[in-house]
Amino acid sequence: MDLDEYDRQLVGFADALDVREGNWEGYLPGLFGASQDAEDCVTLRQAMLTDQDRERCRPYLEIGFFPAPDKDRRLAWWAFAFEVCDRYQNRALERSCALYNRCQPLFVGAPKLFDHIRKRQTNGQPDLELIDSGAVLAINDSEIYVVGPGYGKLAQQLDAQIPVWARKEFPQAPLFLRLDPSRHFKTQPLQALFEASIVPADPRWMKTLALFPEMTAYAQYELLGDLEQEGMEAYRDYALRHVRRLEIRATRTDPDYLSMILEELPRPDESNGLMIGRCIHLDTRAPWGTPIRDAVLQHLDLAINVYRDGDRALRMSNTLQHGKSQSATYRTHLLRIEAVPFTALFGFAEMFFKSNSLLKEWLAEVLPSEPQEPEPVPVG
Structure with missing residues (x-):
């Protein structure tokens, strides 16, 4: 077997894993001693084992x-299993991010759902990314949705509790998923087990939207993995959640138009070749100087930017500071909500971004604690 054949076999095993909804424990161990193709792949993989492979697989x-x-041989089996899982996850993510079309399983199974794709405000054409939340129904506030005939699932990168929170907080706001x-x-699939998200706090004190026309504000926060200097929470974000950077850019192009983009970037060296940035974009017609508590957003989007292979390093080597950065290999929107208070941004950010420490660092700057009145000094 050569590398080209090995790659073709990986695709085949990844597709078989996809049929099983990614349940690798119920599939890959069963190949041991039962699939000659898998054994041949492992033989080649064993010949290519590196010290890094051994360190990763040994536990x-x-x-x-x-x-x-x-x-x-056992280490090679694990290395092979990881590569099958990586290939499955990459292919599943790319399919999940594809523009909607009527030939996809979701719309073949529920054809009328295609009529509920969000229409663009500019030309009335479907955006082919989001569905009106009023056309579907969540089962027990989970990721499983009734879609007419049958059931669908939220995109994996969107926590099921985010739309639940959005519907409860802003029941009249247009919401797309x-x-x-x-x-x-x-038939109804099993729901995933998940931890309940903590409902974010409502900030009590806000600055004003004091950006002049043609003015841009930029902020960047990074994690270095230094336990002593950054503390345990930041170290957990770095070592366990694999977060590396948070960038925020706000631009006012007109006296009554301000837009913002926030992107959280993970480590750029995952073995699957992908780097998934979590992105929030919003805009408002609130004039210069409007207190944030009084501003209303035209829209707020949650999206993912997927950077593959060389695009990862290019994205990490530049920033949003001077405008557009390295383009994503592919991307998709996960949620859109319209006509909500500007303060909704902070709730969505707390629930969508993975990093606790970087978000707190940013919020500490834009939402400083409300000054406390001095306690009266007792007389006598």
Whole structure:
């Protein structure tokens, strides 16, 4: 077997894993001793084992899967399994981010749902990314939605609790969601287990939107992985959540128009070749000097920017400070809400971004604590 054949086999195993909804534990261990194609792949992978592979795979030997008598053979099985999972996740993400079309499983299974795709305000054409939340119904506030005939799922990158919170906080606001177009189920699938999100606090004191026309404000916050200097929370964001940077850019192009973009970037060296930036974009017609508490957003979007291979390093080497940065390899919107208070931004940011420490650092600057009245001094 050569590398080209190995790559073709990875695609085949990844597609088989996709049929099983990514349940690798129920699929890949069963290939051991039962699939000659898999054994051939592992033989090639064993010949290419590196010290980095061994370090990554060694902790998994304790699980007991792939019980080959030779340790390197077991390590090679794990390296092969990781690459199948990476290939599956990459292909599933790309399908999930594809523009909507009637040939996708979601719309083949629920054809009338296509009529509820959000229409662009500029030309009335479907944006092919988001669906009117009024056309679907969440099951138990989960990621599973009734879509007419059958069921669909939220895009994986959108926490199910975000639209739940948005509907409760802003019941009259137009709300649009991203459902995974590659998934449709005739019967209700199992719900994923998830931790309940903490409802974000409502900020009490705000600055004004004091950017002059043609003026831009930019902020950048980075994690360096220094436990002593940055503290445990920042270290967890760095080491466990793999967050590296948060960028914020606000621009006022007219006296009564301000837009903002925020992007949280993870580590650029994941083994699957992807870097998924979490992005918030918003705009408002609130004039210069309007207190944030009084400003209303025209819209707020949650989106992901997917940078692949070389695009990852290019994105990390530049910033949003001077405008457009490195373009994403592909991207999609996950949620859009319209006509909500500007302060909704802070709630969505707390729930959507992964980093606690970088977000707190930014919020501490834009939402300083309300000055406290001095306590009266007792007389006598």
